[in-house]
Amino acid sequence: MGKRQVVIIAVTLLIISSAGIFIYRNYDGNIRNGKLVISKKSNYDASEEIKKALNLLNSGKKAEVITNINSSSNIVSLSFEGLSDRDTMNKIIAMLDEQGIKATFFIPGIKAAEDPSVVKTIQKHGHDIGSGTLSWSKNMEKLPAIQLVADFSRTNKILKTITGKDPVLLKCNSTVYQDNILTAAYASGNSYVVGSNHYLSYQSFKSYDEAYSYISNLDKGTVISIKLEGVLDSTEYEKKTAEEKPAVDKQPGIDQGKDKEKEEIHITQTVQWLLKAIGEQNRTVVKAVELPGIEKQDKLEKDKYKLRSDYYVNNALSGKGLLKDSNILGDKNKELESKEENEKVTNIDLINFKELLEKNNKKQAPVVSKFYTTQEALAYTFRGLSNEGSLEEVLLALDKVNAKGTFFVTKDEILKYPDRIDKILSKGHEIGNGGITTSVALLSKSTEEICREIYEVDKLLKEKGIATKAYMAGYGYINSQIQEALSAVTNIPSLKNYELFTYSKAPIVNKYKGISAKDIVENYFNIEHYPSLQKGEIVYFRLDSNLFETDDIVAEVVKLVTENYVEKGYINRFDEKSKSYERAQKPLGYSIVALSNLQNTIESSSQFGRYAVRGNFEPLKKRSYEEALSMMKTNYIGNQYIDFDKEDNIIIDKSGTIDTKGESVIFFTFDDWGGDPAIDGILDVLNKHKVKGSFFVIPKYTDANNNISNANPNLLRTIALNGNDIGSHNYNHELLEADKQELEKSLVKSYEVMGKVVGDLDSLRPYFRPPTLLSTKEGLAAVFESGYKYSVSGNITTHDYERTSAQDIVNYIEKGLIKNKGNIVVMHMNDQSYYTAEALDLFLTNNEKGLYGEKYKIAKLSDYLER
Incomplete structure (x- = not known):
């Protein structure tokens, strides 16, 4: 050791001992000035380690x-x-x-x-x-x-x-x-x-x-x-850090202190x-510590599959069929990794996938994790035929709940388990294309190789007389190569209608290893986010997961999910004594169908089904501030609790009613947003009595691009298809006392989001309902400046979300009714409105029987307001 190094070490040790920066509790420490410090006898003494490290500093x-x-x-x-x-x-x-x-x-x-x-x-x-x-x-x-x-x-x-x-x-x-x-x-x-x-x-x-x-x-x-x-x-x-985002809703029970x-x-x-x-x-x-190895492995896999794909013959794709050549690889086969891989390359019909991809020009197939559909149905999908016991139990369970599923099978399963596939088909279920590679290795494959896998399995299925338009990669994996590959193979005539599927729910996961079916369902489906499954959802169950000691667990999960989230759903009921909500169930009655059913059922004037999210609808037309102030006097339908300062010099409506030229009319309106059980219940009652209502929606929950787990554009579309009015309750339920600039952004976005889902239907109205019915001068100005024609409150606010019976809600409505006017009844469609649909049914039945004297006409707002 040189003198220079000795000096460095000595100086370093002096710095360490004198700086006092290594004070902490220690097994062998001594107390100094009320604190424990390291001694040379301490287990934490690192003098020797420091010396060795200093010697390595110059290693480069x-x-x-x-x-x-x-x-x-x-x-x-x-x-x-x-x-x-x-x-x-x-x-x-x-x-x-x-x-x-x-x-x-x-x-x-x-x-x-x-x-x-x-x-x-x-x-x-x-x-x-x-x-x-x-x-x-x-x-x-x-x-x-x-x-x-x-x-x-x-x-x-x-x-x-x-x-x-x-x-x-x-x-x-x-x-x-x-x-x-x-x-x-x-x-x-x-x-x-x-x-x-x-x-x-x-x-x-x-x-x-x-x-x-x-x-x-x-x-x-x-x-x-x-x-x-x-x-x-x-x-x-960072630019996208969550801390830069505004809070969506303040969560109950969480103090914001520091x-x-x-x-x-x-x-x-x-x-x-x-x-x-x-x-x-x-x-x-x-x-x-695993990341460097994963990065290297990804590169190796890409290089390996690129080498293999270079060996494929560029056979021409023609309308007459596919060309074969058994000698396409020659001696190059020796460079491939295994005999199994060689056989896969030499024994399949070859298409010029490289040319196919080039012509496809990087287009990517959309991923279907949930259907845009108003059909009252959803899909169960399955993978893994190796566990015959689990498969048998699931087939029995599907029979009991009258459900049809889609089973994605691999090349290996097609060859090994033809009898199991035949049994699935005999029960009325369908088979989908599950590819060849199911492990994460699929994510490192070249796009050409993925194309080849999709084509090969489709060919094997067709040889068995099975036609499908559904491909699921691995265990629902998705990446850009998979999307590009599926898009490219749809240019092959026999695969032109294929779609790429993953799932919206997958309750069979590793963290539930060894626990009961009941515990799995209760843990996975959080009632705060999932009052039920939604129309068009795709629920995936892995049959060969090896997570459970008995073969009946997955089947039991299937039954419990169906009973509690498909046949029925949840809603919250207010308890007067505890002043809190308890969970209760309501009928829902959705069907479980095969994927092809949801794929092929297209919405029309006579049936619910698949629809397209659009962008071509008429946006709101903005107004000046002066025009907005003028509209407050004529187009604001307020309530008795609203007032402006006298100096504003604006006379506003406080009756909350609509001039119906002497007709006794009731406009039932519904605020906020909820799950399928709550909203479907209201729609069922309106349809039963052949009347229409007006729904003021919080659009963030209907925004397909919002990345929230319970977004539900299908429910909004269903409201529209049933002939009801749809207005805005502001994108995030922002109050009209919010910052005006931010408020205007939300107001415009609110209408645009709903327009993409229902803009092609005669349903979306430029009507606004103030959240909590709170209105301010500047807030209302923002509403009208943004392009809305009416701001609508009402004369009867039911507080139905905290009532303890349907009759209680009906009594409240009856007390507030005014003859010869257009009464606006404010109700709710959220997951706390347990009695709303029942009360609506009871009132409409009484009205039809003439129990209120003159029968009230039931209308939607657009029947009397200028559209």
């Missing part, structure tokens, strides 16, 4: 940076920074366990030494422990190399003493990974440093919908960093929403 070797990778697999990586209190950590670990997720925890050395038991718990549950530096200091690239080595080595020593393993991963706080960081990290024993540009904290989400949208917008291979304490700083924000206790509540809620969104979008979570 650097740690490798792990960050987001460009992957074709639907993966993300989760890393947690810091430590919270023991209770919070236990909750987070339990949530990860429940989802079967393994993460990486970057723990500062001092934090680890203060509570080594928490670190051991994290490790015991299979998570990786990485270095979070000694005290999670920022801007460490500004420190000299010797200080970096001391910091990294000390941290590594602490973590190794606790876990028994050398931490190979390092993550620094708000630090640029310059060469001095990378060389010091490598010298100290950290082979990798982890970087991220996607950070979350306890403030990041105000609702589950925000978390769902955040995950849906992430690229595959993204590293997500979750701060267990504190908020994000300026270096951790003190320690509230922060801990928030971080567990953030993690819970995050993990749920990851699971629902079928994202696979991998550890950070």
Whole structure:
């Protein structure tokens, strides 16, 4: 060792001992000034490690940076920074366990030494422990190399003493990974440093919908960093970070404060929403240390399949059929990976898929995870024929619930299990194209290879007399290559009507291993988001999952889902004593049909079915502020609780009624939004009595592009097809006291979103209902400036969502009715309106019997208001 190195080491040790930066609790520490410090006898003493690291500084070797990778697999990586209190950590670990997720925890050395038991718990549950530096200091690239080595080595020593393993991963706080960081990290024993540009904290989400949208917008291979304490700083924000988004709705029971206790509540809620969104979008979570290997494997797979595809003969695709050549590969077969792969290449009919793809010009097939349909039906899909017992039980269950399913089969299954396929068909179910490769290896295949797989399985099915227009890749995998491949093969005449399917729900997942069917259904279907399944949904069940000890579990899940979310659905009922809501069921009566049924049933004037989301409808025409003020006097239908300041000099309507030229009329109107059980119940009653209503909708719940898990444009379309009026209740239910500029954006977006779904029908009206009926001068001005013709409140507000019986609602309506006027009754269609449909039925029946004297005419607003 040279003199220079000796001096460096001596100076370093002096800095370390005098700086006092390594104060923490320790097994062998001594008390000084009320704190415990490391002694040379301490288990955490890293003097020798620092010396060795300093000797390696000049080796020129650097740690490798792990960050987001460009992957074709639907993966993300989760890393947690810091430590919270023991209770919070236990909750987070339990949530990860429940989802079967393994993460990486970057723990500062001092934090680890203060509570080594928490670190051991994290490790015991299979998570990786990485270095979070000694005290999670920022801007460490500004420190000299010797200080970096001391910091990294000390941290590594602490973590190794606790876990028994050398931490190979390092993550620094708000630090640029310059060469001095990378060389010091490598010298100290950290082979990798982890970087991220996607950070979350306890403030990041105000609702589950925000978390769902955040995950849906992430690229595959993204590293997500979750701060267990504190908020994000300026270096951790990104353009698309969830913290820049406005809150959707304030969640009940969550305080918005920033003190320690509230922060801990928030971080567990953030993690819970995050993990749920990851699971629902079928994202696979991998550890950070696995990312380099996945990236290399992706590249190897792409190179391998590119080599193979180069060997294919460019046979011409003609209208007369396909050309064969048994000698197309020659000696090149020796370069392929296995005999099985060689046979696959040489024994299939070959099409010039390369030319087919070139002519297709990168077009991608749309992904169908849910049908745009008003048909009162949904689909069950299945994969995995290897477990004959599970298949038998599911076929029996489908018979019992009078359901027809679609079973996606692979090449291997077609060849191995022809009898099982025949039995599926004999029961009236259908077979879909499940491709050849089911594992994640499919996501690394070339587009040509995927084309070839789709074609080969279709050919095998047709040889058995089975025709299908449905392809599901792997276990519902989707990427751009799969979409492009499916689009390209539809140019082959025999495959021209194929569609690419995945699913909207998949309750058979790894985290439910070994639990009962009842627990699976209760855990998977959260009543707050899923009062029922929706029209057009695709529910996927994996039969060969090997998660359960008995063969009847999947079949039992099928029965429970059908009974509770298809035949019936949930709605909330208000309890007067507890002043809270209890869950109750209502009939729904949807059908479970094969995919081809939903594919082929097209909406027409005489039937419900598939429709297209459009963009060509007449938008609202904006007005000047002066025109808006004038319209307040004539086109605002208010209520008795609304008033303006006298100095505004505007006389407004406070009656809440419509001039019907002496006719006694009732306009039933319905606010907000709810699930299929609530809204279908109201529509059934209106149709029973052959009357129409007016629905004021919160359009974010009907927006197909909003990335919220319970968006339901099909329900909006159903309201329109039944001949009812549709107006706006503002996009996010914003009150008219909101910022005017933001309010106008929401008002315009509200109408545009609904127009895309029902703009081709005579239903959408330029009518607005103020949320909570609150109106202000500037708020109303924004409504009329945005192009709406009427702002409609009413003279009878039923508060039906907190009534305890249908008769109670009817009594309230009866008391408020005015003869010879147009009465506007304000009701609701949300998931708390348990008695609304029943009350509506009761009132309309009484009216038809003449119990109110002169029969009231029942109308929709557009029957009397200018459209």
